[in-house]
Amino acid sequence: MSTPWAEVITALRALVDDFTTNGVEKLPPERDLAASLGVSRGTLRRALAHVEGEGVIYRVRGRAGGSFIKQVVESAPIHSAMFELRSNKLIRDLNHVAGVPQMLARQGRSARTEIIAESLEQPTGSIARLLGIGSGEPVVSLLRLRYADEETWSLERIYLSAERFPNLLDLSPIEALYQELERHYGVSVHSFEEHIEVNPADARVAGLLGIHKGAPLYAMRRVSWDENGDPVETSVDFFRTDRTRLRLAGWFDSGDPRTS
Amino acid sequence: MSTPWAEVITALRALVDDFTTNGVEKLPPERDLAASLGVSRGTLRRALAHVEGEGVIYRVRGRAGGSFIKQVVESAPIHSAMFELRSNKLIRDLNHVAGVPQMLARQGRSARTEIIAESLEQPTGSIARLLGIGSGEPVVSLLRLRYADEETWSLERIYLSAERFPNLLDLSPIEALYQELERHYGVSVHSFEEHIEVNPADARVAGLLGIHKGAPLYAMRRVSWDENGDPVETSVDFFRTDRTRLRLAGWFDSGDPRTS
DNA sequence: AAGTGGTCTAGACCACCGA
DNA sequence: CGGTGGTCTAGACCACTTT
Numbered sequence: 001m002s003t004p005w006a007e008v009i010t011a012l013r014a015l016v017d018d019f020t021t022n023g024v025e026k027l028p029p030e031r032d033l034a035a036s037l038g039v040s041r042g043t044l045r046r047a048l049a050h051v052e053g054e055g056v057i058y059r060v061r062g063r064a065g066g067s068f069i070k071q072v073v074e075s076a077p078i079h080s081a082m083f084e085l086r087s088n089k090l091i092r093d094l095n096h097v098a099g100v101p102q103m104l105a106r107q108g109r110s111a112r113t114e115i116i117a118e119s120l121e122q123p124t125g126s127i128a129r130l131l132g133i134g135s136g137e138p139v140v141s142l143l144r145l146r147y148a149d150e151e152t153w154s155l156e157r158i159y160l161s162a163e164r165f166p167n168l169l170d171l172s173p174i175e176a177l178y179q180e181l182e183r184h185y186g187v188s189v190h191s192f193e194e195h196i197e198v199n200p201a202d203a204r205v206a207g208l209l210g211i212h213k214g215a216p217l218y219a220m221r222r223v224s225w226d227e228n229g230d231p232v233e234t235s236v237d238f239f240r241t242d243r244t245r246l247r248l249a250g251w252f253d254s255g256d257p258r259t260s
Numbered sequence: 261m262s263t264p265w266a267e268v269i270t271a272l273r274a275l276v277d278d279f280t281t282n283g284v285e286k287l288p289p290e291r292d293l294a295a296s297l298g299v300s301r302g303t304l305r306r307a308l309a310h311v312e313g314e315g316v317i318y319r320v321r322g323r324a325g326g327s328f329i330k331q332v333v334e335s336a337p338i339h340s341a342m343f344e345l346r347s348n349k350l351i352r353d354l355n356h357v358a359g360v361p362q363m364l365a366r367q368g369r370s371a372r373t374e375i376i377a378e379s380l381e382q383p384t385g386s387i388a389r390l391l392g393i394g395s396g397e398p399v400v401s402l403l404r405l406r407y408a409d410e411e412t413w414s415l416e417r418i419y420l421s422a423e424r425f426p427n428l429l430d431l432s433p434i435e436a437l438y439q440e441l442e443r444h445y446g447v448s449v450h451s452f453e454e455h456i457e458v459n460p461a462d463a464r465v466a467g468l469l470g471i472h473k474g475a476p477l478y479a480m481r482r483v484s485w486d487e488n489g490d491p492v493e494t495s496v497d498f499f500r501t502d503r504t505r506l507r508l509a510g511w512f513d514s515g516d517p518r519t520s
Numbered sequence: 521a522a523g524t525g526g527t528c529t530a531g532a533c534c535a536c537c538g539a
Numbered sequence: 540c541g542g543t544g545g546t547c548t549a550g551a552c553c554a555c556t557t558t
Contacts, residue, residue, distance in 0.1 A: 059524095059526095094354065197501070244457075302528070302530090308544095320544080322537035324539085325544060326542095
C-alpha cells in the first residue's frame with residue numbers, strides 16, 4: 001500500500017467496518033471524506049468506485065443521497081435468489097479470479113485442497129509460449145484437487161516459470177497461490193484471459209474427481225499477467241458441471257472511473 | 261452522443277479508422293490530442309481507456325511510448341492462438357453482452373436468426389419479479405434460434421415488460437434488440453448479471469437445435485438493467501457446448517479509470 | 521432551495537524508458 | 540535528458556432529488 005489510492009481504499013474498508021459495528025449506514029459526503037483522508041475528491045471517488053465494485057457500498061444521488069454501506073446477505077449474488085433455481089450448485093464467480101477457498105467460505109461451504117503433485121517439469125511448447133520462456137526452461141507444476149463440503153469440486157493444474165519463482169516448491173503446501181506470489185516475490189496479477197469449454201471427463205480426471213468417465217466438465221484455461229504484461233501463471237482447471245454455476249456481472253461505462 | 265466523454269470516444273474511433281486507412285499506427289500524444297479535440301486531458305484519458313478496453317488501441321509508457329492502434333487479427337482474442345485448441349468452436353465473449361451477430365461477424369462466421377415466436381404472455385412469478393412488474397402485467401416474449409455458418413448455435417428466450425416497451429412487436433422482426441431499445445425507447449443497458457449452468461437438453465430444445473436429447477447445453481440466465489437500476493430484460497439462452505467456447509478477459513485496478 | 525453525487529478542467533508532478 | 544503515459548490536486552459547474 002504505497003500509492004495514495006491504495007491507501008484510501010484500505011482506509012475506506014476500515015471506515016466501513018467501523019461504521020458497521022457502530023450501526024451507521026451512511027458515509028460522510030465525498031467532500032468531507034476527502035478532506036478528512038487528506039486526498040482530493042477525485043482520488044477519493046476512484047477509491048469509492050472500487051469498493052462499490054466490490055459490493056461494499058452503493059451510492060445514491062440527490063439531496064438525501066450519499067454513499068451507503070451495503071448490509072448484504074453477501075453470501076449470494078444479489079439477484080440469484082430471483083433466478084428460479086432449485087439447484088444447490090456452488091457458484092464459481094467469474095468476476096473474481098483469486099480465492100476459491102474464500103469464494104466457498106462466502107457461500108457457507110467448507111473448502112479443502114488436496115495437493116496431488118508438486119513438481120518441476122519440462123514444459124510443452126504451448127505452455128512455454130504462454131509463459132514466455134524457452135522450452136528448455138523448467139516450470140513449476142501444481143496439481144490440486146479441490147473439495148467443497150467434503151465432495152470433489154475441481155481439479156486444477158497450474159504452471160509457473162521456475163526461474164521467475166525460485167524455490168516456490170519450498171513453500172509447500174501452497175494453498176493460496178496468489179497471496180504467496182505477492183508476499184514472496186512481490187508479484188500480483190493484473191489481468192487475465194480465460195477460455196471455458198465443456199468436455200467429457202477422461203478416465204484419469206474422472207477417477208480423481210470420483211465421477212463417471214464421459215461426464216461433462218468445465219475445462220477452463222487461463223493465463224494471467226502482472227502489471228507489466230509479463231505472464232505470471234497459466235492453468236487448466238476442470239470443474240464438475242453438476243455442482244457448479246458460473247456467475248458473471250458487469251457494467252458499462254457512464255463516464256466516471258469504474259473498476260472491475 | 262451528448263456528453264463530451266461519449267463524443268470523444270466517437271471521435272477517437274473515427275480517428276483510429278482514419279489513421280488505419282492512412283497507415284499510421286500511433287496516435288498523437290495525449291496532450292496534443294486533448295487540445296485538438298477541445299477537452300481536458302483527463303476526459304481524453306477516460307475515453308482512451310474505454311477504447312483500449314475495446315481492444316482498439318494499446319498504450320505504452322516511456323520515451324518511445326504512446327497510444328498505438330492494434331492491428332489485430334481481431335477475429336480471435338489475443339492469446340487464443342496460444343491455447344492448444346484444435347477445436348473449431350465459436351467464441352461467446354462474456355465481456356460483451358450485446359451483439360451475437362457482430363460477435364460472429366468478427367470471427368468470420370455467417371450469422372442468421374430465425375424468429376420462432378413473438379408474443380404477449382402472462383409472466384410467471386419469477387419473470388415478473390425479475391422485471392419488477394406485477395404478475396398480472398403482460399410481457400413481450402421472443403423466442404429466437406441462432407444459426408452460425410448455417411448450423412444451429414443457440415436458442416434464446418427473452419422477456420421484456422410490455423408496458424415499458426409498448427408496440428415492441430410492431431418492430432418485428434427484431435434482430436438487434438438492444439439497438440432497437442436504444443433507438444425507439446431511449447433505453448440502454450448499463451449493467452447485467454448472468455448465471456451459467458450446464459444442463460442436458462430436453463426433447464423440445466434438442467429438437468429445435470437439431471441435437472440429441474440429453475446433450476449438454478450451456479443454460480445462461482441473464483438480467484440487465486438500465487442506468488437507473490431498472491430492469492430492461494431477462495432472458496434464458498441455450499448454447500450448444502459442442503460448438504461454443506466462452507471467453508472472458510479482465511483486469512484489476514491500477515488507480516486509473518478503466519472500463520469493462 | 522439546498523445538499524448530494526457526477527462530470528469536467530487546468531495544471532502540477534511522478535514513473536518510465538528510449539534517444 | 541526529454542518525451543511519453545500515469546497519478547493527483549483544487550476548484551468549478553452540472554444533474555438529481557428531497558426539503
